[in-house]
Amino acid sequence: MGSPRSARGKIGAGQATVEEGALIVKELRKLIEEAVREASEKGEIPSLEDLDFVLERPRRKAHGDLATNAALVLASRAGINPRRAAESLAGRIRERIASTESRGGTPLLSAVEVAGPGFVNFTLNRDRVLRELTRVASEGAAYGRWDLGGGLRVLVEFVSANPVGPLHVGHGRWAALGDALCNLLEAVGFHVDREFYLNDHGTQMEVFAASVEARYLELAGREVEFPAEGYHGAYIREIAAALLEEDGGRFLDAPPEERRRELGERAYRMALSHIKQSLDSFGVHFDTWFSERELHRSGAVEAEIRKLLEEGLAYEKEGAVWMATSRFGDDKDRVLVRQNGAPTYFAADIAYHLNKLSRGYQHLINIWGADHHGYVRRMQAALEAKGYPGVLEVILGQLVNLKRGGEPVRMSKRTGEMITFDELVAEVGKDAARYMFLTRSQDTALDFDIQLAVEESMENPVYYVQYAHARICSILRYGSGRGVKMSEEIPDLETLRLLGEEEEMDLSLKLFEFEELVRDAALDRAPHRLTRYLEELAAHFHLFYNRHRVISEDVDLTAARLFLVRCTLQVLRNGLALLGVSAPESM
RNA sequence: GCGCCUGUAGCUCAAAGGAUAGAGCAACGGACUUCUAAUCCGUGGGUUGGAGGUUCGAGUCCUCCCAGGCGUGCCA
Numbered sequence: 001m002g003s004p005r006s007a008r009g010k011i012g013a014g015q016a017t018v019e020e021g022a023l024i025v026k027e028l029r030k031l032i033e034e035a036v037r038e039a040s041e042k043g044e045i046p047s048l049e050d051l052d053f054v055l056e057r058p059r060r061k062a063h064g065d066l067a068t069n070a071a072l073v074l075a076s077r078a079g080i081n082p083r084r085a086a087e088s089l090a091g092r093i094r095e096r097i098a099s100t101e102s103r104g105g106t107p108l109l110s111a112v113e114v115a116g117p118g119f120v121n122f123t124l125n126r127d128r129v130l131r132e133l134t135r136v137a138s139e140g141a142a143y144g145r146w147d148l149g150g151g152l153r154v155l156v157e158f159v160s161a162n163p164v165g166p167l168h169v170g171h172g173r174w175a176a177l178g179d180a181l182c183n184l185l186e187a188v189g190f191h192v193d194r195e196f197y198l199n200d201h202g203t204q205m206e207v208f209a210a211s212v213e214a215r216y217l218e219l220a221g222r223e224v225e226f227p228a229e230g231y232h233g234a235y236i237r238e239i240a241a242a243l244l245e246e247d248g249g250r251f252l253d254a255p256p257e258e259r260r261r262e263l264g265e266r267a268y269r270m271a272l273s274h275i276k277q278s279l280d281s282f283g284v285h286f287d288t289w290f291s292e293r294e295l296h297r298s299g300a301v302e303a304e305i306r307k308l309l310e311e312g313l314a315y316e317k318e319g320a321v322w323m324a325t326s327r328f329g330d331d332k333d334r335v336l337v338r339q340n341g342a343p344t345y346f347a348a349d350i351a352y353h354l355n356k357l358s359r360g361y362q363h364l365i366n367i368w369g370a371d372h373h374g375y376v377r378r379m380q381a382a383l384e385a386k387g388y389p390g391v392l393e394v395i396l397g398q399l400v401n402l403k404r405g406g407e408p409v410r411m412s413k414r415t416g417e418m419i420t421f422d423e424l425v426a427e428v429g430k431d432a433a434r435y436m437f438l439t440r441s442q443d444t445a446l447d448f449d450i451q452l453a454v455e456e457s458m459e460n461p462v463y464y465v466q467y468a469h470a471r472i473c474s475i476l477r478y479g480s481g482r483g484v485k486m487s488e489e490i491p492d493l494e495t496l497r498l499l500g501e502e503e504e505m506d507l508s509l510k511l512f513e514f515e516e517l518v519r520d521a522a523l524d525r526a527p528h529r530l531t532r533y534l535e536e537l538a539a540h541f542h543l544f545y546n547r548h549r550v551i552s553e554d555v556d557l558t559a560a561r562l563f564l565v566r567c568t569l570q571v572l573r574n575g576l577a578l579l580g581v582s583a584p585e586s587m
Numbered sequence: 588g589c590g591c592c593u594g595u596a597g598c599u600c601a602a603a604g605g606a607u608a609g610a611g612c613a614a615c616g617g618a619c620u621u622c623u624a625a626u627c628c629g630u631g632g633g634u635u636g637g638a639g640g641u642u643c644g645a646g647u648c649c650u651c652c653c654a655g656g657c658g659u660g661c662c663a
Contacts, residue, residue: 054603062606069605072643082643116606117643162663199663320661331590331659338661345663373591374658398592398656440600443592445656447599452612461611463625471623478622520603532601535610539627546618546627587625 024132027108029055032070035092044088046078064121071118082118090114130496133508136567137490144518144574149190155356156182158367160197163272164208165235167421169400176437178367179284183578184522193287201292209264215240216263220249239267278422283580292348301343304351305336313385328381350382364392395525397442403449428453431581435462438579439531461535466584468538472569473585479551491559498560503544510540514571534575541568
């Protein structure tokens, strides 16, 4: 089962050997690795391969700008004293700093300290931090991008629904999640396509056609019995009404079979175009809409079943055709063709996934609702049977509970039914909806409070982040209006050194976290980390803003602060873009 | 019964096995003649569902138990 964490090993590993970007972190990591090697060569510590250590921002400021547990990990694996190992590493690193200085260079660090059980804490050299800051500006929109994917072709399938009515709110979560995930994967160097699988075949479609037909007749004043299992939603009547108006009731007296086929077909097209429009206005654009029906029509499903039988991966029993998925890790074998001769959804899905692979995709990601979780194993088993172990990664998402002011929302006022995705977006807006969907890990059920999403309050993190962006734009506007030199150029180091305030340093360091965060969020399939980060970044900016004036009489200080603020603007923009949320210039 | 997910502050949630478990909201008290107060500062708030275990170190990993959600179709 593709949990976000195991996913990291899946397509992240192997490609993630070359670390570009994140220069400070990369350089420090290398420094630590070299120190470990040196110390082991000198016999201070045993030599170890593949030391898996963490380099991170400590929670407490007293612990420096960055810290590593390398010595702790090392000591644990080698059974030596962690403090001594830490002293040894720190000593080696200090030597290197000294040697860089003696050659007249600017070392990466200004302090290296051993603390606690054996952490090594680092304080970054301020000049190097400032120099790093200039990279944010020079890379611009590309800041935060990586080349870990090596262009590996990934297909992400999400939302995928029966085209029999409007999307519901849960679909919205998958849309936001899938799209953000695709953005993230693209950002770290994968070639990503977005696909919507149209479940336009089978019982649901027939029920849909019958329901629409019944309403069509009813609206024309005919006596009809509504199908027992039919869809009762008001939208069915709306579609029927639209059809009736469109054709003037031309099919009222057509032969029942033809009438149903015709109306069903047109209703399908209407429902589909409605879905496309919903997603389009939500800013989610699919590269392909893959029709299950076409898959059947092309004979691909039947052909695949035949092939499975030939390959000995399927067999006949009790009048049905079964696939031997239990040989590949499934709990039991699964039916491909029912006793009544109709292929199962599973059979079509096998053909579908093989089709994806035949189109050249090397890794498949499906986003499914948690209610499909029993289906994952068998699908992966089927692909493994066909010789594709590990290509299918399934991300399961928990449900969305709509609330309004803390109270559960069941009914829509307008239709008397569940609130649709469209209604939600219409009420709270695209940005708030997208952002709210992405604030929680997909592993947890999401409580979406409509009232809070609309409120312009602090409970609403969308505005908080967007406000930071708008505020910076406002500063820039103010500056130009006052004739402040608004140079796009990167100030020299001398000027940047004026950024000496604590809040300025904190903000700068926060900016650098972005690169690693993008990588981790992509590889761990965790877009919600990005929302969190943006809130933290915004908080650092707001704090800075409240304590210090950007535009002042001091020309050089103004230039330096304008630059810092521009970098912040850039990272906010890049982050919001990954989420698919707009970055307004004023609010 | 079995499998998966979840359980963290009053509420909604964060935390690659790391240091004193963090944010926001809510509560209370402060800050606008200054680039947007949709902001900021301060105060209180916790046995991380429970019990064992693994180790230098556990919210995180393992075992058992409790609670909730979902699954366990010749439905899709």
